[in-house]
Amino acid sequence: HTLETDAKQRTRRQLNIALGVPDEVGIIRGSGPTEHPTRTLHDCGNSTRLPGAKVRDEGQDPGQDATVNRVYAGLGSTFELLLSGYGRSSLDGEGLPLVASVHYGRGYANAFWNGQQMVFGDGDGEVFLDFSQSVDVIAHELTHGLTQYTANLTYFGQPGALNESVSDVIGSLVKQYVLDQTADRADWLLGAEILGPRVNGAALRSLKAPGTAYDDEILGKDPQPATMDGYVRTGRDNGGVHINSGIPNHAFYLAATELGGKAWERAGQIWFDTLTGGALHEDATFRDFAGATLDAARERYGDGEELQAVTKAWATVKVPT
Ligand code: ASN
Ligand code: ZN
Numbered sequence: 001h002t003l004e005t006d007a008k009q010r011t012r013r014q015l016n017i018a019l020g021v022p023d024e025v026g027i028i029r030g031s032g033p034t035e036h037p038t039r040t041l042h043d044c045g046n047s048t049r050l051p052g053a054k055v056r057d058e059g060q061d062p063g064q065d066a067t068v069n070r071v072y073a074g075l076g077s078t079f080e081l082l083l084s085g086y087g088r089s090s091l092d093g094e095g096l097p098l099v100a101s102v103h104y105g106r107g108y109a110n111a112f113w114n115g116q117q118m119v120f121g122d123g124d125g126e127v128f129l130d131f132s133q134s135v136d137v138i139a140h141e142l143t144h145g146l147t148q149y150t151a152n153l154t155y156f157g158q159p160g161a162l163n164e165s166v167s168d169v170i171g172s173l174v175k176q177y178v179l180d181q182t183a184d185r186a187d188w189l190l191g192a193e194i195l196g197p198r199v200n201g202a203a204l205r206s207l208k209a210p211g212t213a214y215d216d217e218i219l220g221k222d223p224q225p226a227t228m229d230g231y232v233r234t235g236r237d238n239g240g241v242h243i244n245s246g247i248p249n250h251a252f253y254l255a256a257t258e259l260g261g262k263a264w265e266r267a268g269q270i271w272f273d274t275l276t277g278g279a280l281h282e283d284a285t286f287r288d289f290a291g292a293t294l295d296a297a298r299e300r301y302g303d304g305e306e307l308q309a310v311t312k313a314w315a316t317v318k319v320p321t
Pocket of ligand 1: 110112113140141144
């Protein structure tokens with residue numbers, strides 16, 4: 001990654017020299033790809049106005065608010081996996097500053113990407129805890145930004161479920177990267193740390209066993225299918241984006257565990273290449289996406305065990321390629 005970044009910085013310097021711009025101007029933050037994140041954290045103070053009051057800038061030491069500190073660290077870990085794992089400088093590939101707001105609303109039980117920044121609620125404390133407590137949830141929201149700048153998958157039906165799935169996949173990979181876990185040791189759960197005391201469950205979702213994350217009087221049973229046999233046709237949830245994402249989620253899990261080792265390395269690289277490589281249509285179906293992962297695997301690793309593992313994974317979840 002440093003190669004690409006250095007080359008771009010050299011080009012910029014050449015351009016600055018040609019334009020008669022002093023050299024220091026070329027290294028102003030935000031003027032090109034950076035090797036470090038530029039994070040800004042805001043506190044909504046339980047209001048729903050965004051972004052709220054600025055509470056921490058990049059490079060400032062941790063303060064008293066654990067939520068701010070967790071989100072700051074989670075944004076940093078996600079930035080680091082994108083850069084050191086895949087050579088990408090932030091969401092847009094050009095060092096885009098990362099903005100997040102915490103304490104959004106009162107007892108707000110969700111987190112989201114609004115097209116420009118991340119937003120985190122505190123949860124109600126009974127069903128959901130502070131959404132910053134799972135690093136995979138932070139990375140999930142941030143990945144919606146990455147998708148927006150790359151494949152831009154339409155948030156409805158199958159492309160919507162793929163959009164959700166790549167957020168879960170990279171969410172889980174960031175957790176594994178932070179814990180330095182191999183695929184066989186990972187929990188493959190999304191939001192394991194944010195289910196409250198009144199809920200009977202392990203997490204929001206499971207990539208290893210979709211449909212088993214919770215079974216509860218308040219939330220009901222985890223509705224996710226693991227294969228096309230359980231595909232849910234519905235108009236709710238933007239056409240089931242958080243439901244049918246179980247199918248591509250499970251395909252990733254199968255490919256990653258078949259390959260073994262660190263899931264962000266080969267399986268993660270193939271999914272990253274698929275998302276960012278420009279071959280996907282915004283309205284990609286599961287079949288389109290699966291085909292694109294095979295192309296990405298072949299392109300990067302040739303006709304070897306990677307291609308085999310990915311082919312077998314899609315066959316197991318019954319998505320045709
Ligand atoms: N937390 C949810 C998500 O990122 C919010 C939403 O429904 N868009 O998927
Ligand atoms: Zn999402």
